[in-house]
Structures are given as structure tokens and as C-alpha cells.
Amino acid sequence: MNHALSQSPLITRTAIHGRVRKLAHDIIQHYGDDDFLIIGLMNGAFMFLADLCRELPKPVDIAFIKASSYGKSARSSGSVELVGLEKVELQQRRVLLVDDILDTGRTLSYVTECLEKAGAVEVLSCVLLDKQSRHEVPFDSHFKGFVIEDLFVVGYGLDFAEKYRNLPEIWTIRELA
Ligand code: IMP
Ligand code: MG
Numbered sequence: 001m002n003h004a005l006s007q008s009p010l011i012t013r014t015a016i017h018g019r020v021r022k023l024a025h026d027i028i029q030h031y032g033d034d035d036f037l038i039i040g041l042m043n044g045a046f047m048f049l050a051d052l053c054r055e056l057p058k059p060v061d062i063a064f065i066k067a068s069s070y071g072k073s074a075r076s077s078g079s080v081e082l083v084g085l086e087k088v089e090l091q092q093r094r095v096l097l098v099d100d101i102l103d104t105g106r107t108l109s110y111v112t113e114c115l116e117k118a119g120a121v122e123v124l125s126c127v128l129l130d131k132q133s134r135h136e137v138p139f140d141s142h143f144k145g146f147v148i149e150d151l152f153v154v155g156y157g158l159d160f161a162e163k164y165r166n167l168p169e170i171w172t173i174r175e176l177a
Pocket of ligand 2: 041042043044045067099100
């Protein structure tokens, strides 16, 4: 099936950069001098996390786990698969879970539950994008970049069938008739 990117970005590099700096500021305000562990969800969070952590003015611990619910299709399969958590030491840790986008909320809600069960004392989350109208479970992120409409977006880590993650802006993508 053929797809086309929007003619211009939905969110530009400049807008993303400004918002990421503000999020980093809010995160530091929250934690103050306390230690926290950032856990990024691969693959979608890689670019956002890389930019976000560079804006943090102190050393932080960073780990990655993989949670996939989409496979190669644009719609959620409804089940979340989690890989790599067994290697992360969570006892008594305050965790900031970072992901690209909050859609139905199933992924972050499930991962949060897993981290709490594994011993984390606090789990907050930070997403670049929030498709608020698509939430299906009662979950909200503590730090969020932009609330967007129900559009399929790519770029800045987000993919369509594993493509477009490298684009430095956020674009919408649509099916061609
Ligand atoms: P949720 O479990 O429905 O909240 O899905 C979250 C995951 O779905 C994200 O981490 C993304 O990988 C993927 N996702 C949701 N919406 C989009 C989109 O518009 N573009 C690319 N990936 C998306
Ligand atoms: Mg993802």
C-alpha cells in the first residue's frame, strides 16, 4: 500500500527543541537533588530521550527496554511484549519512563505496572506526544510535550512499518487512494 507524508511537518525541529528544553526543566524541578533512573522504551523513544537527557544539567542513570504492541501495522494489536526488564535493577529506584507517544495508553500503563511490581518506588512518565482522544485506559503522563489530534505521525523516532524514524521533525502520513 502506498503512503505519503504531509507537505510540511506537523511539528518543526525548532518547536520540538523548545519543548524538550522546557520538559527537561520541569523534570529537574520535580526531582531536585534526588537520583532517578530514566528508562527509555525502544525503539520509538531513542531520539527524544537522546535530546531530553542532553538538556538535563546533572548525571542520570539511563536504561532501555523494549515494548512492542504494533508490529508492522498502524493499529495496536492490543497486547504488549516487554523485553530487557530483567537486566534493570529497580529496587528503591525512582523511575522516569520515557516514550515517544501516548496513544491508547495500554503500553505505558502496562509497563508502569511491571516496573512497580519489580520494586520501583515511584514511576512517572514523559512522552513527547499525546493523542488524548484515543486513550482507552485510565492513564496519563506526568510530563508531555504536545497534545495532538488522532493522526498517524512519523519522524523523530516514530515509525510507520519501521520507516521514517530518522526524520528530525514530526510529520503526518496518510494512505494514498
Ligand atoms: P499505546 O499502547 O496504544 O499507547 O501505543 C503506544 C505505542 O504505539 C507508541 O509507543 C508507538 O510505538 C505506537 N504509536 C501510536 N501512535 C503512533 C503514531 O501515530 N505513529 C507511530 N507510532 C505510533
Ligand atoms: Mg513505541
